[in-house]
Amino acid sequence: MTDPPDFIPISEPGTAGASGGVPYGRPVNEVNPGLVGLAPMPQVRTFPLSFTGTSAEFFRIWIVNVALSVVTLGLYTPWARVRTRQYFYGNTWVDGHNFEYTANPWALLRGYLLVAALFGTYNAAMQFQFQGWEWVVGIVVGLFVLLYPWLVRQSLRFLARSTVHRGLHFSFQGSLGQAYVTYGLANVAAGFVGLALPWAWFMQRRYQVEGVHYGQASGRFRGDVGPFFIFGLTGLGLTLGGVILLLGLGLLGFGLFSALDLGSLADWEDLSAASMTGIVAALATAYLVFLLVYLGAWQYVRAATMKYVLNNVELGGVVRLGATFSPWRLVWITLSNTAAQLLTLGLLTPWAAVRRMNYLAPHIQVRAIADLDDFTAEMGQQESALGEAATELLDINLGF
Amino acid sequence: MTEGLNLKIEGIYFDGHSSRNRAALLQVVGEQVLLQVQPDGPLSALEERWQVSDLRIEPPLGRIRRIVKLPGGGRFETPDDAAISRLEAGTTRNRGLGRVRHIESRWSLTLAALAALGVFTWGFLTYGLPALARQAAAATPRSVLASFDREAIKLLDNGEFMGPSRLSAARQAQLQQQFRQVRDWAGGAYPYTLLLRDGKPQKAGGRGFSIGANAFALPNGTVVMTDQLVALAGSDRELMGVLAHETGHVTHRHALSSVYQGLGLSLLGVALTGDLVSATSFAAAVPTTLLSNGYSRRAETQSDEVAGAYMMQAYGTTSPLRRILARLEKDDLKATEDSIQDAGRAEDMLNTHPGTKQRIEHLRAIEEQGKPTP
Numbered sequence: 001m002t003d004p005p006d007f008i009p010i011s012e013p014g015t016a017g018a019s020g021g022v023p024y025g026r027p028v029n030e031v032n033p034g035l036v037g038l039a040p041m042p043q044v045r046t047f048p049l050s051f052t053g054t055s056a057e058f059f060r061i062w063i064v065n066v067a068l069s070v071v072t073l074g075l076y077t078p079w080a081r082v083r084t085r086q087y088f089y090g091n092t093w094v095d096g097h098n099f100e101y102t103a104n105p106w107a108l109l110r111g112y113l114l115v116a117a118l119f120g121t122y123n124a125a126m127q128f129q130f131q132g133w134e135w136v137v138g139i140v141v142g143l144f145v146l147l148y149p150w151l152v153r154q155s156l157r158f159l160a161r162s163t164v165h166r167g168l169h170f171s172f173q174g175s176l177g178q179a180y181v182t183y184g185l186a187n188v189a190a191g192f193v194g195l196a197l198p199w200a201w202f203m204q205r206r207y208q209v210e211g212v213h214y215g216q217a218s219g220r221f222r223g224d225v226g227p228f229f230i231f232g233l234t235g236l237g238l239t240l241g242g243v244i245l246l247l248g249l250g251l252l253g254f255g256l257f258s259a260l261d262l263g264s265l266a267d268w269e270d271l272s273a274a275s276m277t278g279i280v281a282a283l284a285t286a287y288l289v290f291l292l293v294y295l296g297a298w299q300y301v302r303a304a305t306m307k308y309v310l311n312n313v314e315l316g317g318v319v320r321l322g323a324t325f326s327p328w329r330l331v332w333i334t335l336s337n338t339a340a341q342l343l344t345l346g347l348l349t350p351w352a353a354v355r356r357m358n359y360l361a362p363h364i365q366v367r368a369i370a371d372l373d374d375f376t377a378e379m380g381q382q383e384s385a386l387g388e389a390a391t392e393l394l395d396i397n398l399g400f
Numbered sequence: 401m402t403e404g405l406n407l408k409i410e411g412i413y414f415d416g417h418s419s420r421n422r423a424a425l426l427q428v429v430g431e432q433v434l435l436q437v438q439p440d441g442p443l444s445a446l447e448e449r450w451q452v453s454d455l456r457i458e459p460p461l462g463r464i465r466r467i468v469k470l471p472g473g474g475r476f477e478t479p480d481d482a483a484i485s486r487l488e489a490g491t492t493r494n495r496g497l498g499r500v501r502h503i504e505s506r507w508s509l510t511l512a513a514l515a516a517l518g519v520f521t522w523g524f525l526t527y528g529l530p531a532l533a534r535q536a537a538a539a540t541p542r543s544v545l546a547s548f549d550r551e552a553i554k555l556l557d558n559g560e561f562m563g564p565s566r567l568s569a570a571r572q573a574q575l576q577q578q579f580r581q582v583r584d585w586a587g588g589a590y591p592y593t594l595l596l597r598d599g600k601p602q603k604a605g606g607r608g609f610s611i612g613a614n615a616f617a618l619p620n621g622t623v624v625m626t627d628q629l630v631a632l633a634g635s636d637r638e639l640m641g642v643l644a645h646e647t648g649h650v651t652h653r654h655a656l657s658s659v660y661q662g663l664g665l666s667l668l669g670v671a672l673t674g675d676l677v678s679a680t681s682f683a684a685a686v687p688t689t690l691l692s693n694g695y696s697r698r699a700e701t702q703s704d705e706v707a708g709a710y711m712m713q714a715y716g717t718t719s720p721l722r723r724i725l726a727r728l729e730k731d732d733l734k735a736t737e738d739s740i741q742d743a744g745r746a747e748d749m750l751n752t753h754p755g756t757k758q759r760i761e762h763l764r765a766i767e768e769q770g771k772p773t774p
Contacts, residue, residue: 057462060510064503066672067517074671079497083461090464097421100458100467116670123666127659131547166421167414167475215419373420373441 044369046322051361053091055351061087062350074116078108088353089163092361095372103162118143149183150176160212168375173218174211182207198228205309215375217316227308235301242293246286253282292335299334303327310364318370325363333359405430405452405490411465411478413437413446426468426476428452428487435476452491457484459497462504524668525691530698533660537653545620545656546591552618553595562611563602565627572596575630575639579623582640585710586647590621594643599626613728617646619655632727634720641711641721648706654699661695662688696752704759708766716770718763725763729756 065080082105089099122140125133153176160172186200202225212219303325310323337352366372405428413424413435424437433455437446448470456469466484468476478484488494503509556562565572576594583592599611613628623646625639633639649655665688704721711718719737726737740757753759 053462060504060507061462063510063517064500064513067513067520068500070517070668070671071520072671073667077671079500083500086461086464090461098465102458123663127662166419167416168419373418375419376417 044367047095047366047368047372049361049364049366050093051091051354051357052093053087053354053357055354058087058354059350075109078105078112081105081108088357092357094165094366097166097372100164101162102164103158149179152183153179156208156211165214166373166375168215171213172208172211173213174207178207178211198232199225201232201305202228205305209309209313212315214315217318217375220314220317221309221312222314223308223312228305231301231304231308234304235297238297238300239294242290242297246290246293250282250286295338296331296335299331300327303330303334316375319366319368319372322365322367323363324365325360329359330356405487407483407487409476409478409480409483409487411476411480414475414477415443415446416473416475418443422446424476426478435470452487457488457491457493459494460485460488460501462501521668529661529664529668530657530695533657533664534653536660537656540653540656542620548655549618549620549622553622556597556624559602561601562626563598563600565596566598567596567627567630571630575625575636578636578640579643581714582643582647582710585713586644586651586706588621588651590650592621592623592647592650595622595624596630597624597626599628613731615642615646617649617655619650619653621647621650623647623650629728632731632733633724634727634733637711637715637720638724640714641707641718642724644710645703645707645721647710648703649699651706652699652702654703658692658695658699661692665691693752697754700753700759701762704762705766708763708770711763712766712770718767718770722760722763725756725759 061083065076065083068076069080082101082103085101085103089101092099118140122137125136125140153172153174156172156174160170163170182200182203186196186203190197190200202223205228206221206223209219209221304327307323307325307327310321313321315321333356337348337356340348341352407426407428409426409428411424411426412421414421420440420443422437422440422443424435427434427436431452433450433452435446435448435450439445450471454471458467458469460466460481463481465477465479466481468478468484470476485498488498503513567575575596579592579594586592599614601610611626611628613626613632615623615625615629617623623643625643629642630639669688707721708718711721722737726735726740727733729735729740737760740760742755742757754762
């Protein structure tokens, strides 16, 4: 304790920096040596994302997360969430640097408990129907509906604030008024007129992208509403096509069935166990196929939207994102992932998440005309975790 | 604790104001920390000193590079996990999550956690949850039970499910008279009342379904029995057996327990899936239903035991209850208990009641045990 600190002198400034002094990352200013803003012809450089997580490693993290969450009756859930995010952020790299998720699990726990308490009150009121339960349900639902856009905005702020890259925070600065327009008004409009739904998606994505700031650089969305309609209608067409196909097959099957078994059909009670099993199996199969078609169509809409949005994001006028993945390939990955997860009672969930990320990451690029180390910070304050807790627990889809 | 520390950690430094990384060296000797940062571009070299206690070390996770948050918003990142781990050990930081990472990094411990998860879930579902639900049900105040009964009767008597009994006043009085004996035997100081009702919807075209031959108990001792059940019975002893079974549900507070069990199941679902909504989704509904059917079958068995005990005391045999169970199963006055077939195993899983065959055998066993040994 009393010994004077015995520090080892560091090598002379300037000598180590040029050669091997940087432990990783690219050599400093290789392309644009310190002349930012002066270079007459900006050179576009492309940095693909890379993902270094492995399913074996993530499986172990995941299973420990689940075990601890269950044994603590859910109290560990915020830590589980944070560690999962941290794993994916920490293993996603751009230009030699990874991302970091910095959310404080204690803040999340407070938010979770508050949301869970409200949800519990609502459920208890529905279950027990005690004196005045209608009021309780009304107040909880009313609060949720009124605060929904605010919660979404809080969640976006928290998510952005908790994301760090190269030592700089992201932040979300979309206005509250816009939140009520995009997540309130647009959703209500889409509820009345289904065709307004793609417009709502467009408004929401634009709100998300334009609100994002990285340091002092702000996001801009260059996309248009048209493609959202195309994606939405494609999804609708796929679902309807699936339903028509299923109905046709069902009618065919029923026709065959009645032709074979006409006598006993009149008396439902007398149906033999075998044909009963047959009917149940056929209905179950039809239901499963319908779910598959629906899931596929919906996943297509999500994947196509994601690709389009990524291709139209601009940050600070110097960075653009690019996406080269195939939406259909992503649909296939999601569907086969879901099947694998169902067949293994969820045990392949970590493998599925890593597989998806392994496909996505190399197909997303950051294209920059300035060096990625020229962003500067903007001061910001901590964000409340309530919105994040609400969107996570209530499974609100932010569409990221 | 930090006396023995002497660490030299290479990494990179971000000042928190710029996205520019600079090579840095973090040295820890005892309580003292020295950070030396090399210059890069417009940023000059930097040298700062702190106490170890000023540093915040982010908890470890997998092979992700370690982050030390510095006073003043700067950060030091390093792939040298071993050195940071020594620093953590020396300063007793991140012990909980450090242990979690220790488990996560070993297959044997991870698989042990998986096994522990399985054992815990099984134990919780088989013993923990039913016991907790029983405790909670026993602790629920009578006023809650009373409001349950009040609301349920209001709903049932709106005409969509059943109507007033068509039995003669004399017959009704006779049944009420006999029910008093069951009630006095059941005990528990519940305000038992027997409601006789017609099991057909009174309103034509209502959304209700026909309850038919049935009897059920509400939590606070209201027992409802339909005319159709009375008509199906060969003797009043059979009906009293059914009513004794219903009082078993009341004294054991089965209805409330099932509410609490449902809450517990959804809590477990939330913990497993991580959100409130998936836990109430269709995929989660199937296992939840199967499990609660299992609890319900157990409750029925327990009530059959109560009914069996009453039958043995009042009549010395459980055969009237067995007969009416057989009739209910076949919905046929002439059915006998021997005509009941065993249900399939899969079908059994989907039922809220145990198979009638099993119930009859259970009641027979009660009779065998209850008979005085010759």
